[in-house]
Amino acid sequence: MxxxxxxxxxxxxxxxxxxxxxxxxxxxxxxxxxxxxxxxxxxxxxxxxSGVVDRYVALVRPEAVGVGLTAYLNVRLEKHTEGHKRNPMEVFRASVQNWPEVVECAALTGEMDFLLRVVVRDMAHYSRFIMDTLLKHPSVQDCKSSFVLDRVKSTTAVPV
CATH class of the missing domain: 1.10.10.10 (Winged helix-like DNA-binding domain superfamily/Winged helix DNA-binding domain)
Structure with a gap:
């Protein structure tokens, strides 16, 4: 179905x-x-x-568990990386799975390759994630960040 x-x-x-x-x-x-x-x-x-219902989860308010800062990161990858036999996109996709700060990752069309939604405790945590994880990744060329000031609408429901 x-x-x-x-x-x-x-x-x-x-x-x-x-x-x-x-x-x-x-x-x-x-x-x-x-x-x-x-x-x-x-x-x-x-x-x-039939796969229409994927799974059941508990939705946790980030602020309630101490991760109150949300950022969206546009990430551009290097087109060719040395030392990797795999495609930079594949290497990045595999790495993202192990980064707990990244709660959503989407591949994009256009200038940037991926959009990440990142939740962290504070700006210091964000800075450590960017400097020690994201920008040290061999496939990452550039990233641009936008911080969430206010959630105007937040839902997991799809229109059916």
């Missing part, structure tokens, strides 16, 4: 409820969408098995 056309009105309603509260009971969801709990369970299992 990779195409959105395969989702009917009830599937979409269930997905909206799960995105609002992934711990909601099937009884409550069923009452909201007009199905029995067992029918909701069957639909949710199908959505999970």
């Amino acid at each position: 990779t195409e959105s056309a395969a989702l009917d009105k009830l599937d979409r309603a269930i997905l909206r409820r799960l995105q609002e509260n992934g711990r909601e009971t099937y009884d409550v969801i069923g009452a909201q969408v007009g199905l029995s709990a067992s029918a909701v369970l069957r639909r949710v299992k199908r959505l999970e098995e």
Whole structure:
């Protein structure tokens, strides 16, 4: 079920409820969408098995755990690096997986190659990450940073 056309009105309603509260009971969801709990369970299992529902997580407020500074970094890579048999993009993609400060990484079109969302404790932590990790990476040529002043909208829900 990779195409959105395969989702009917009830599937979409269930997905909206799960995105609002992934711990909601099937009884409550069923009452909201007009199905029995067992029918909701069957639909949710199908959505999970088909990959529409990827996983369930707890969303943690960064400030509540001491990582209150968020920055977006545009990263440009060297096109050729010496000493690596792998493509610089592949080397960078593999490295990013091990950097806990990076909570999101997207490959981009245009002038820059990647956009990173980084969460850190403070400016000193940010500086250490940039100087000791990112800029020391053999594939990285340049980066430009923008700091988040205020989150105007923050959601993990996709429109269904």
